[in-house]
Amino acid sequence: xxxxxHPDKQYYFDKPENIRKVKIVFGIxxxxxxxxxxxxxxxIYISWEELPGxxxxxxxxxxxxxxxxxxxxxxxxxxxxxxxx
Amino acid sequence: MINAPPGIIxxxxxxLVPFLRGNIRxxxxxxxxxxxxxxxxxxxxxxNYVFNFIGLDLIFARVDSLSMVFAYVFVIIAFxxxxxxxxxxxxxxxxxxxxxxxxxxxxxxxxxxxxxxVFWEIMAIASxxxxxxxxxxxxxxxxxxxxxxxxFGGVCLLAGIALHFSNTGSILFGNIGxxxxxxxxxxxxxxxxxxxxxxxxxxxxxxxxxxxTGTVFLSAFTTKTAVYVLARSFPGTEILIIIGALMTVYxxxxxxxxxxxxxxxxxxxxxxxxxMITGIGIGTALSINGTVSHAFCHIIYKALLFMSMGSxxxxxxxxxxxxxxxxxxxMPLTSIFCIIxxxxxxxxxxxxxxxxxxxxxxxxxxxxxxxxxFLLLFASAGVLHHAGIKVPYFTFFARDSGIxxxxxxxxxxxxxxxxxxxxxxxxxxxNILYDILPxxxxxxxxxxxxxxxxxxxxxxxxxxxxxxxxxxxxxHEQRAINLDTDWFYRKGARWFMWFINNPLSEFxxxxxxxxxxFSLFLLWFSRNPLAALKILLNIEKNREKYPDIPQYxxxxxxxxxxxxxxxxxxxxxxxxx
Numbered sequence: 001x002x003x004x005x006h007p008d009k010q011y012y013f014d015k016p017e018n019i020r021k022v023k024i025v026f027g028i029x030x031x032x033x034x035x036x037x038x039x040x041x042x043x044i045y046i047s048w049e050e051l052p053g054x055x056x057x058x059x060x061x062x063x064x065x066x067x068x069x070x071x072x073x074x075x076x077x078x079x080x081x082x083x084x085x
Numbered sequence: 086m087i088n089a090p091p092g093i094i095x096x097x098x099x100x101l102v103p104f105l106r107g108n109i110r111x112x113x114x115x116x117x118x119x120x121x122x123x124x125x126x127x128x129x130x131x132x133n134y135v136f137n138f139i140g141l142d143l144i145f146a147r148v149d150s151l152s153m154v155f156a157y158v159f160v161i162i163a164f165x166x167x168x169x170x171x172x173x174x175x176x177x178x179x180x181x182x183x184x185x186x187x188x189x190x191x192x193x194x195x196x197x198x199x200x201x202x203v204f205w206e207i208m209a210i211a212s213x214x215x216x217x218x219x220x221x222x223x224x225x226x227x228x229x230x231x232x233x234x235x236x237f238g239g240v241c242l243l244a245g246i247a248l249h250f251s252n253t254g255s256i257l258f259g260n261i262g263x264x265x266x267x268x269x270x271x272x273x274x275x276x277x278x279x280x281x282x283x284x285x286x287x288x289x290x291x292x293x294x295x296x297x298t299g300t301v302f303l304s305a306f307t308t309k310t311a312v313y314v315l316a317r318s319f320p321g322t323e324i325l326i327i328i329g330a331l332m333t334v335y336x337x338x339x340x341x342x343x344x345x346x347x348x349x350x351x352x353x354x355x356x357x358x359x360x361m362i363t364g365i366g367i368g369t370a371l372s373i374n375g376t377v378s379h380a381f382c383h384i385i386y387k388a389l390l391f392m393s394m395g396s397x398x399x400x401x402x403x404x405x406x407x408x409x410x411x412x413x414x415x416m417p418l419t420s421i422f423c424i425i426x427x428x429x430x431x432x433x434x435x436x437x438x439x440x441x442x443x444x445x446x447x448x449x450x451x452x453x454x455x456x457x458x459f460l461l462l463f464a465s466a467g468v469l470h471h472a473g474i475k476v477p478y479f480t481f482f483a484r485d486s487g488i489x490x491x492x493x494x495x496x497x498x499x500x501x502x503x504x505x506x507x508x509x510x511x512x513x514x515x516n517i518l519y520d521i522l523p524x525x526x527x528x529x530x531x532x533x534x535x536x537x538x539x540x541x542x543x544x545x546x547x548x549x550x551x552x553x554x555x556x557x558x559x560x561h562e563q564r565a566i567n568l569d570t571d572w573f574y575r576k577g578a579r580w581f582m583w584f585i586n587n588p589l590s591e592f593x594x595x596x597x598x599x600x601x602x603f604s605l606f607l608l609w610f611s612r613n614p615l616a617a618l619k620i621l622l623n624i625e626k627n628r629e630k631y632p633d634i635p636q637y638x639x640x641x642x643x644x645x646x647x648x649x650x651x652x653x654x655x656x657x658x659x660x661x662x
Contacts, residue, residue, distance in 0.1 A: 011413070011414040013413070013482065026544075026547070026551070029540075029544060030544055030545065030548055033541050033544055033545075034541070034545075036537055037537075037541070040533050040534065040537055041533075041534070042533075042534040042538070043534050045450035045453075046450050046453075046455060046458055048455075049538070053541075055537075055538045055539075055541035055542045056541040056542075056544075056545040057545070058462060058463075058466070059466050059541060059542040059543065059545035059548075060545040060548055060549045061549075062462065062467065062546065062549075063466050063467075063470055063545075063546040063549030063550065064549045064552075064553065066337060066341060066463070066466065066467050066470060067470070067549075067558075067559065067560060069338055070337075070338040070341035070342050070560065071341075071342070071560055073338050073339070073342065073567075074342040074560070074563075074567065076568075077342075077567040077568040077569070078563070078566075078567055078568075079565060079566055079567070080565060080566070081564065081565060081566055083566060084566075084576070
């Protein structure tokens with residue numbers, strides 16, 4: 001399939017300014033979301049929710065621990081692609 | 086034809102497919118689900134199509150809000166799937182897909198256990214055929230393992246139904262509840278189709294081996310009909326709560342380290358069905374509503390994800406994360422559709438996952454189930470990792486693999502577009518879905534605490550991703566496979582067969598040999614017992630060696646020996662009587 005486009009064609013995320021824009025938007029939303037916890041009123045079912053920043057901390061911790069445990073799991077269950085053949 | 090069970094429309098309609106060609110067939114494939122949809126709109130609630138068979142009532146159209154929701158989404162996904170598969174020339178694939186969809190609808194509307202079972206088995210066969218239609222060696226083997234597991238499940242189910250009928254005299258399909266061996270067997274049969282770990286390996290084994298269009302159908306029906314039957318027959322069964330919660334957590338670890346792009350989605354599927362199972366277990370109106378709405382939304386966004394991954398495979402020929410990256414540059418539409426699917430499954434506000442899954446999580450919170458709630462939240466962050474981030478990022482973004490594939494054909498783009506539209510549509514107007522749920526809904530998804538809490542959970546999990554990437558601690562994709570519970574009947578089965586073929590068969594050969602030798606000995610002995618005894622006791626040899634010493638049996642007559650033997654046998658027989 002003949003590649004008709006210019007080999008040096010720049011795409012959206014090839015430009016560093018665009019990546020920087022995404023980082024800034026992300027950073028602002030993170031900070032805003034954390035601070036908003038001190039302002040809003042929550043409908044509480046579980047007492048843990050009252051902790052400021054609970055969801056934020058739990059989300060971060062859950063993600064990191066998930067990856068950590070998965071890496072440990074990988075040590076046990078990883079095999080070559082031809083294992084069953 | 087109006088008000089016919091839509092399953093019959095699909096199954097009978099499938100038979101026409103081989104006789105149509107070209108554009109007429111394409112139009113037919115799109116028209117059939119539309120006709121079924123109109124049929125559903127006019128479906129009267131209640132019990133219809135009751136046939137008497139050997140004294141039992143077979144009910145083909147038990148219609149209430151629970152079955153209607155599933156029926157609607159099955160027909161919708163059949164339309165989307167057919168649109169996605171429009172370019173497939175083989176009529177066989179279309180037929181099996183339609184029969185599969187039709188039998189799933191048959192299960193949903195079945196009012197008695199017997200017709201349920203018949204449709205259940207048709208589903209198993211049709212889906213196995215759909216797996217085999219890829220015709221690679223891997224898919225043949227995966228399909229065999231798939232059908233082994235499903236036949237086992239089907240046998241359990243049949244045994245349970247038979248036992249249930251003999252216990253209660255009824256084959257009515259309603260709330261059964263866990264109480265006695267028959268219900269345990271039926272439960273087991275349903276659980277297997279729902280892919281509950283440890284009996285889940287068939288799903289992640291077989292789904293990635295099917296054709297790219299077949300997997301879209303596969304992902305929609307088998308597990309969701311299992312969810313439906315469990316919701317109908319075992320609502321509020323407490324063990325399902327912990328089963329479901331563990332089911333959401335177990336596969337996400339595997340999803341993190343998986344390299345095959347569709348196998349990751351398979352693990353993701355198990356995770357999401359876990360939410361539904363938990364909802365069934367909790368059994369409150371809110372949680373059952375949550376389960377049903379989650380099933381509805383999940384079918385659509387999961388199909389969207391499978392379609393986007395299928396498009397990648399179709400256009401690049403590659404299905405491993407290690408081979409992909411940077412595809413957004415030439416496949417922007419597909420990447421946007423994939424991101425919409427990813428946002429839906431992660432339950433971002435404004436997408437369909439948010440309005441459905443949160444009902445189940447809230448129900449667990451309302452019920453005060455602290456551990457379950459923590460597990461479900463953990464699983465929600467986990468979904469964001471593998472489906473929200475890993476799947477779109479490492480295929481469409483990340484490092485540039487240099488592949489410059491074009492967008493998939495128009496029918497596939499349209500199918501994905503419709504699914505993506507529905508994901509956003511129900512996310513913004515949830516009440517359209519809420520109105521058809523089994524119980525009245527007073528749940529409001531768009532409250533400040535819900536939206537903020539969810540955004541915090543998700544975006545800070547994203548932060549975790551960013552931090553791990555920056556520090557270089559994020560796991561790399563590796564070209565390898567990971568062992569799951571199917572190891573036991575794959576490698577484990579080989580050891581079992583070695584044991585049967587070698588030690589065990591040697592043992593059986595030896596016992597047969599020994600028995601034969603013994604009977605030959607008896608034959609030889611009985612010809613002349615006196616001489617035999619003499620030979621056995623080496624009388625002749627001793628006589629030659631020691632001629633002066635009298636030997637045993639020298640003076641005994643043959644007839645005396647025979648009489649002695651006969652007499653002792655008679656005494657033994659007499660005593661035994």
